[in-house]
Amino acid sequence: MSGSAKALAESVRYDDRLLMNEGVGVIVSERLSAENVVHGFTTRLGGVSPAPFDSLDLGTTRPEPWENIIANYRILAGAYGLDFDKLTLVRHEHGDNILKLTAEDAGRGISREPFGFCDGFVTNDPGVTLMTCHADCSAFFLYDPVTRSIGLAHAGWKGMKKRIGQKLAQRLEKEYGADPSDMVAVVGPCICEKCFEVERALAESFALEFDCPDIFTEGFGEKADKAYVSLRAAALIQLMDAGVPLGNISVMRHCTLEESDLFFSYRREGKRTGSMAAFLRLNK
Numbered sequence: 146m147s148g149s150a151k152a153l154a155e156s157v158r159y160d161d162r163l164l165m166n167e168g169v170g171v172i173v174s175e176r177l178s179a180e181n182v183v184h185g186f187t188t189r190l191g192g193v194s195p196a197p198f199d200s201l202d203l204g205t206t207r208p209e210p211w212e213n214i215i216a217n218y219r220i221l222a223g224a225y226g227l228d229f230d231k232l233t234l235v236r237h238e239h240g241d242n243i244l245k246l247t248a249e250d251a252g253r254g255i256s257r258e259p260f261g262f263c264d265g266f267v268t269n270d271p272g273v274t275l276m277t278c279h280a281d282c283s284a285f286f287l288y289d290p291v292t293r294s295i296g297l298a299h300a301g302w303k304g305m306k307k308r309i310g311q312k313l314a315q316r317l318e319k320e321y322g323a324d325p326s327d328m329v330a331v332v333g334p335c336i337c338e339k340c341f342e343v344e345r346a347l348a349e350s351f352a353l354e355f356d357c358p359d360i361f362t363e364g365f366g367e368k369a370d371k372a373y374v375s376l377r378a379a380a381l382i383q384l385m386d387a388g389v390p391l392g393n394i395s396v397m398r399h400c401t402l403e404e405s406d407l408f409f410s411y412r413r414e415g416k417r418t419g420s421m422a423a424f425l426r427l428n429k
């Protein structure tokens with residue numbers, strides 16, 4: 146469908162809230178909380194990692210001791226009532242591979258062997274907690290209250306362009322018979338449309354892919370060959386293309402690059418920074 150990024154930004158719901166449990170800060174959505182779905186997008190608040198990974202670094206591919214990362218996962222699990230041994234992490238490659246999980250997969254990527262490359266998970270099993278890692282990239286949280294199935298995906302610009310959010314909704318439809326018009330969707334924090342600077346040609350490819358001319362704004366002066374893309378608009382359009390009503394979608398309105406007190410940012414810091422994580426689990 147074609148649309149206006151500006152109109153979408155003005156009409157979508159923003160319902161995020163920063164929760165602090167035992168000093169560990171997590172962004173939650175009011176809508177998903179009302180549905181009683183265990184979920185969150187972590188901040189850098191509450192972990193044990195020293196600078197520049199301070200402090201709740203949950204990244205598994207950075208130059209930080211594994212014992213600190215595992216300590217941080219344990220702290221998160223303790224603060225939010227998650228079972229550490231059931232935390233299950235994607236091994237992202239900025240692709241669109243989505244795996245279907247059951248309780249038998251619980252723990253993979255953290256306390257057990259990792260998966261092959263994948264950027265998303267679906268399940269209808271409360272015995273597994275889905276997790277993805279992020280450091281400017283957004284997250285798609287999906288919940289279908291009718292079939293009680295969930296999906297979680299990591300989406301940087303490559304995943305957005307490959308429509309991993311749309312594919313996640315389609316996978317819930319295929320595996321569990323979920324109807325996208327029933328689904329509740331949340332788009333996680335990411336680098337915002339003022340900060341996500343790219344080459345002009347890439348921005349134009351986004352406008353074409355999502356049939357949305359104002360998905361980017363042009364740079365000027367020294368930045369005349371650059372453009373600024375709204376990953377959030379790309380997320381909303383693909384969810385709506387999957388059949389999720391705009392009224393069922395919420396956005397966590399934060400910019401990971403600007404809000405350095407709350408978030409790690411790859412664009413801001415390079416490789417010497419930590420990662421946030423998203424988590425999603427059905428209530429038992």
Ligand SMILES: [Zn+2]
Pocket residue numbers: 336337338339340341400401402403
């Ligand atoms: Zn920003």
